[in-house]
Amino acid sequence: MSEWFESWxxxxxxxxxxxxxxxxxxxxxxxxERVAVVPPGGxxxxxxxxxxxxxxxxxxxxxxxxxxxxEVLLRxxxxxxxxAAFVRGDMRVLPFxxxxxHLVVNLxxxxxxxxxxxxxxxxxQEVARVTATGGTFVLDFLNTAHLRDTLxxxxxxxxxxxxxxxxxSISDDGRYVExxxxxxxxxxxxxxxxxxxFEAGDLTYMLTAAGFTVSKALGNYDATALSDESxxxxxxxxxxx
Ligand SMILES: C[S@@+](CC[C@H](N)C(=O)[O-])C[C@H]1O[C@@H](n2cnc3c(N)ncnc32)[C@H](O)[C@@H]1O
Numbered sequence: 707m708s709e710w711f712e713s714w715x716x717x718x719x720x721x722x723x724x725x726x727x728x729x730x731x732x733x734x735x736x737x738x739e740r741v742a743v744v745p746p747g748g749x750x751x752x753x754x755x756x757x758x759x760x761x762x763x764x765x766x767x768x769x770x771x772x773x774x775x776x777e778v779l780l781r782x783x784x785x786x787x788x789x790a791a792f793v794r795g796d797m798r799v800l801p802f803x804x805x806x807x808h809l810v811v812n813l814x815x816x817x818x819x820x821x822x823x824x825x826x827x828x829x830x831q832e833v834a835r836v837t838a839t840g841g842t843f844v845l846d847f848l849n850t851a852h853l854r855d856t857l858x859x860x861x862x863x864x865x866x867x868x869x870x871x872x873x874x875s876i877s878d879d880g881r882y883v884e885x886x887x888x889x890x891x892x893x894x895x896x897x898x899x900x901x902x903x904f905e906a907g908d909l910t911y912m913l914t915a916a917g918f919t920v921s922k923a924l925g926n927y928d929a930t931a932l933s934d935e936s937x938x939x940x941x942x943x944x945x946x947x
Pocket of ligand 1: 759774813
Protein backbone atom coordinates (compact mmCIF):
# COMPACT_ATOMS: atom_id res chain seq x y z
CA MET A 707 0.00 0.00 0.00
CA SER A 708 1.31 3.45 -0.82
CA GLU A 709 1.83 6.18 1.79
CA TRP A 710 -0.64 9.12 1.97
CA PHE A 711 2.02 11.65 0.93
CA GLU A 712 2.68 9.74 -2.31
CA SER A 713 -0.89 10.26 -3.57
CA TRP A 714 -1.95 13.60 -2.04
CA UNK A 715 0.71 15.99 -3.40
CA UNK A 716 -0.53 16.12 -7.01
CA UNK A 717 -2.96 18.09 -9.19
CA UNK A 718 -5.76 18.18 -6.58
CA UNK A 719 -3.38 19.52 -3.90
CA UNK A 720 -2.39 22.39 -6.21
CA UNK A 721 -6.05 23.11 -7.09
CA UNK A 722 -7.06 23.14 -3.43
CA UNK A 723 -4.28 25.41 -2.12
CA UNK A 724 -3.68 28.14 -4.71
CA UNK A 725 -3.03 30.63 -1.86
CA UNK A 726 0.22 28.85 -1.00
CA UNK A 727 1.66 31.34 -3.34
CA UNK A 728 4.64 33.32 -4.51
CA UNK A 729 4.18 36.32 -2.17
CA UNK A 730 4.25 33.97 0.81
CA UNK A 731 7.46 32.40 -0.51
CA UNK A 732 9.15 35.80 -0.96
CA UNK A 733 8.30 36.70 2.66
CA UNK A 734 9.76 33.42 3.95
CA UNK A 735 13.01 33.64 1.95
CA UNK A 736 13.57 37.34 2.76
CA UNK A 737 13.25 36.48 6.45
CA UNK A 738 15.73 33.59 6.06
CA GLU A 739 18.17 35.88 4.25
CA ARG A 740 18.01 38.38 7.14
CA VAL A 741 18.59 35.78 9.87
CA ALA A 742 20.90 33.15 8.34
CA VAL A 743 24.52 33.77 7.39
CA VAL A 744 24.95 32.24 3.94
CA PRO A 745 27.97 33.17 1.77
CA PRO A 746 27.16 34.94 -1.52
CA GLY A 747 27.23 32.33 -4.27
CA GLY A 748 26.59 29.62 -1.66
CA UNK A 749 24.68 26.42 -2.35
CA UNK A 750 21.09 26.04 -1.12
CA UNK A 751 18.79 23.01 -0.93
CA UNK A 752 14.99 23.43 -0.90
CA UNK A 753 14.05 20.11 0.71
CA UNK A 754 10.52 19.05 -0.29
CA UNK A 755 10.32 21.96 -2.72
CA UNK A 756 6.88 21.11 -4.14
CA UNK A 757 6.14 23.25 -7.21
CA UNK A 758 9.26 25.32 -6.49
CA UNK A 759 7.82 28.60 -5.19
CA UNK A 760 10.63 29.01 -2.61
CA UNK A 761 13.30 27.56 -4.95
CA UNK A 762 12.57 30.39 -7.37
CA UNK A 763 13.28 33.06 -4.72
CA UNK A 764 16.25 31.18 -3.25
CA UNK A 765 17.75 30.92 -6.76
CA UNK A 766 17.83 34.73 -7.00
CA UNK A 767 20.32 34.66 -4.11
CA UNK A 768 22.16 31.31 -4.13
CA UNK A 769 22.85 28.28 -6.38
CA UNK A 770 19.71 26.31 -5.63
CA UNK A 771 18.58 22.70 -5.86
CA UNK A 772 15.00 21.62 -5.12
CA UNK A 773 14.21 18.05 -4.11
CA UNK A 774 10.75 16.53 -3.93
CA UNK A 775 9.03 13.15 -4.19
CA UNK A 776 6.09 14.33 -6.30
CA GLU A 777 6.55 14.01 -10.05
CA VAL A 778 3.49 16.22 -10.62
CA LEU A 779 4.82 19.09 -8.48
CA LEU A 780 8.34 18.81 -9.92
CA ARG A 781 6.87 19.01 -13.43
CA UNK A 782 5.16 22.29 -12.42
CA UNK A 783 8.44 23.58 -10.95
CA UNK A 784 10.36 22.83 -14.15
CA UNK A 785 7.63 24.36 -16.33
CA UNK A 786 8.21 27.67 -14.52
CA UNK A 787 11.75 27.91 -15.98
CA UNK A 788 13.20 28.61 -12.53
CA UNK A 789 16.98 28.98 -12.45
CA ALA A 790 17.41 25.99 -10.10
CA ALA A 791 18.09 22.28 -10.46
CA PHE A 792 15.18 20.00 -9.57
CA VAL A 793 15.70 16.43 -8.40
CA ARG A 794 13.20 13.72 -7.60
CA GLY A 795 14.03 11.92 -4.36
CA ASP A 796 12.99 10.89 -0.88
CA MET A 797 14.03 13.10 2.03
CA ARG A 798 15.01 10.00 4.04
CA VAL A 799 17.87 9.18 1.63
CA LEU A 800 19.29 12.33 0.06
CA PRO A 801 21.13 11.88 -3.25
CA PHE A 802 23.78 14.53 -2.42
CA UNK A 803 27.35 14.40 -1.23
CA UNK A 804 28.34 15.07 2.37
CA UNK A 805 28.69 18.80 3.27
CA UNK A 806 27.32 19.85 -0.14
CA UNK A 807 25.12 22.80 0.98
CA HIS A 808 25.57 26.04 2.94
CA LEU A 809 21.81 26.36 3.45
CA VAL A 810 19.09 23.69 3.66
CA VAL A 811 15.46 24.75 4.07
CA ASN A 812 12.40 22.62 4.78
CA LEU A 813 9.44 24.97 4.51
CA UNK A 814 5.73 25.00 5.14
CA UNK A 815 5.32 21.83 7.21
CA UNK A 816 7.08 19.49 4.82
CA UNK A 817 8.12 17.28 7.73
CA UNK A 818 6.46 14.85 10.16
CA UNK A 819 4.82 12.66 7.50
CA UNK A 820 6.08 9.23 8.57
CA UNK A 821 4.53 6.57 10.82
CA UNK A 822 7.66 6.19 12.98
CA UNK A 823 9.92 8.74 14.63
CA UNK A 824 13.07 6.88 13.56
CA UNK A 825 12.26 8.01 9.99
CA UNK A 826 11.83 11.62 11.12
CA UNK A 827 15.18 11.54 12.87
CA UNK A 828 16.68 9.91 9.78
CA UNK A 829 15.60 12.94 7.70
CA UNK A 830 17.28 15.36 10.12
CA GLN A 831 20.43 13.20 10.12
CA GLU A 832 20.46 13.25 6.32
CA VAL A 833 20.07 17.05 6.38
CA ALA A 834 22.98 17.25 8.84
CA ARG A 835 25.10 15.05 6.57
CA VAL A 836 24.58 17.26 3.48
CA THR A 837 25.01 20.57 5.38
CA ALA A 838 28.55 21.99 5.49
CA THR A 839 30.06 22.80 8.90
CA GLY A 840 28.91 26.31 9.79
CA GLY A 841 25.96 25.96 7.39
CA THR A 842 22.32 26.61 8.30
CA PHE A 843 19.23 24.41 8.38
CA VAL A 844 15.85 26.20 8.51
CA LEU A 845 12.96 24.00 9.64
CA ASP A 846 9.56 25.69 9.28
CA PHE A 847 6.88 23.57 10.94
CA LEU A 848 3.33 24.08 12.22
CA ASN A 849 3.07 25.23 15.84
CA THR A 850 1.48 22.29 17.64
CA ALA A 851 0.34 24.43 20.62
CA HIS A 852 -1.43 26.88 18.29
CA LEU A 853 -2.91 24.09 16.15
CA ARG A 854 -4.42 22.32 19.17
CA ASP A 855 -6.13 25.60 20.20
CA THR A 856 -7.43 26.57 16.76
CA LEU A 857 -8.27 23.31 14.95
CA UNK A 858 -11.38 23.67 12.76
CA UNK A 859 -12.99 20.19 12.75
CA UNK A 860 -14.95 20.66 9.53
CA UNK A 861 -15.21 23.05 6.63
CA UNK A 862 -16.63 22.95 3.17
CA UNK A 863 -15.98 25.07 0.07
CA UNK A 864 -16.31 25.08 -3.68
CA UNK A 865 -13.31 24.50 -5.93
CA UNK A 866 -14.47 24.95 -9.51
CA UNK A 867 -17.62 22.84 -9.80
CA UNK A 868 -16.74 20.59 -6.86
CA UNK A 869 -17.68 20.72 -3.18
CA UNK A 870 -14.60 20.00 -1.08
CA UNK A 871 -15.09 18.79 2.50
CA UNK A 872 -12.23 18.83 4.98
CA UNK A 873 -12.40 17.04 8.32
CA UNK A 874 -9.62 17.60 10.84
CA SER A 875 -8.93 15.66 14.03
CA ILE A 876 -6.17 14.80 16.44
CA SER A 877 -5.40 11.08 16.81
CA ASP A 878 -6.49 9.38 20.05
CA ASP A 879 -2.89 9.18 21.24
CA GLY A 880 -2.45 12.94 20.53
CA ARG A 881 0.57 12.35 18.31
CA TYR A 882 -0.83 13.17 14.86
CA VAL A 883 -3.18 15.68 13.26
CA GLU A 884 -5.20 14.15 10.47
CA UNK A 885 -7.04 15.93 7.67
CA UNK A 886 -9.49 13.95 5.54
CA UNK A 887 -10.23 15.68 2.25
CA UNK A 888 -13.18 14.65 0.12
CA UNK A 889 -13.68 16.18 -3.34
CA UNK A 890 -17.28 15.50 -4.29
CA UNK A 891 -17.82 14.29 -7.85
CA UNK A 892 -18.48 11.19 -9.84
CA UNK A 893 -16.78 9.40 -8.27
CA UNK A 894 -15.77 11.23 -5.05
CA UNK A 895 -12.02 11.54 -4.48
CA UNK A 896 -10.62 11.09 -1.00
CA UNK A 897 -7.23 11.97 0.42
CA UNK A 898 -5.61 11.97 3.86
CA UNK A 899 -2.92 14.26 5.26
CA UNK A 900 -1.30 13.04 8.47
CA UNK A 901 1.31 15.09 10.29
CA UNK A 902 3.16 14.22 13.49
CA UNK A 903 2.50 16.83 16.18
CA PHE A 904 6.05 17.63 17.18
CA GLU A 905 6.49 20.29 19.84
CA ALA A 906 9.22 22.91 19.39
CA GLY A 907 11.22 21.05 22.06
CA ASP A 908 11.02 17.75 20.11
CA LEU A 909 12.31 19.45 16.97
CA THR A 910 15.11 21.17 18.88
CA TYR A 911 16.08 17.82 20.41
CA MET A 912 16.30 16.14 16.98
CA LEU A 913 18.32 18.99 15.46
CA THR A 914 20.70 19.00 18.41
CA ALA A 915 21.11 15.20 18.34
CA ALA A 916 22.00 15.39 14.63
CA GLY A 917 24.76 17.99 15.13
CA PHE A 918 23.03 21.39 14.88
CA THR A 919 22.99 24.20 17.44
CA VAL A 920 19.57 25.89 17.40
CA SER A 921 20.49 29.57 17.25
CA LYS A 922 17.03 31.07 16.71
CA ALA A 923 13.37 30.09 17.13
CA LEU A 924 10.81 32.31 15.37
CA GLY A 925 7.02 32.19 15.22
CA ASN A 926 6.19 33.55 11.78
CA TYR A 927 7.66 34.83 8.51
CA ASP A 928 7.70 38.38 9.91
CA ALA A 929 10.44 37.14 12.30
CA THR A 930 8.40 37.56 15.51
CA ALA A 931 9.62 35.49 18.46
CA LEU A 932 8.07 32.06 19.02
CA SER A 933 5.17 31.80 21.51
CA ASP A 934 2.21 29.43 22.03
CA GLU A 935 0.12 31.78 19.86
CA SER A 936 2.56 31.78 16.91
CA UNK A 937 1.24 30.08 13.78
CA UNK A 938 4.66 28.60 12.91
CA UNK A 939 7.74 27.15 14.59
CA UNK A 940 10.75 28.25 12.55
CA UNK A 941 14.06 26.90 13.85
CA UNK A 942 17.48 27.97 12.63
CA UNK A 943 20.14 25.30 13.21
CA UNK A 944 23.86 25.87 12.69
CA UNK A 945 25.86 22.77 11.83
CA UNK A 946 28.70 22.44 14.33
CA UNK A 947 30.22 19.06 13.55
C1 LIG B 1 3.12 20.88 2.24
S1 LIG B 1 3.97 20.56 0.75
C2 LIG B 1 5.04 21.94 0.71
C3 LIG B 1 5.81 22.11 -0.55
C4 LIG B 1 6.71 23.36 -0.59
N1 LIG B 1 7.72 23.33 0.45
C5 LIG B 1 5.87 24.61 -0.49
O1 LIG B 1 5.88 25.26 0.56
O2 LIG B 1 5.18 24.94 -1.46
C6 LIG B 1 4.98 19.17 1.22
C7 LIG B 1 5.89 18.63 0.12
O3 LIG B 1 6.63 17.52 0.65
C8 LIG B 1 6.83 16.58 -0.40
N2 LIG B 1 7.15 15.26 0.18
C9 LIG B 1 6.33 14.45 0.88
N3 LIG B 1 6.98 13.36 1.28
C10 LIG B 1 8.23 13.46 0.79
C11 LIG B 1 9.39 12.62 0.88
N4 LIG B 1 9.35 11.45 1.54
N5 LIG B 1 10.52 13.03 0.30
C12 LIG B 1 10.57 14.21 -0.39
N6 LIG B 1 9.50 15.05 -0.50
C13 LIG B 1 8.35 14.67 0.08
C14 LIG B 1 5.49 16.61 -1.12
O4 LIG B 1 5.54 16.02 -2.39
C15 LIG B 1 5.18 18.10 -1.11
O5 LIG B 1 5.67 18.73 -2.26
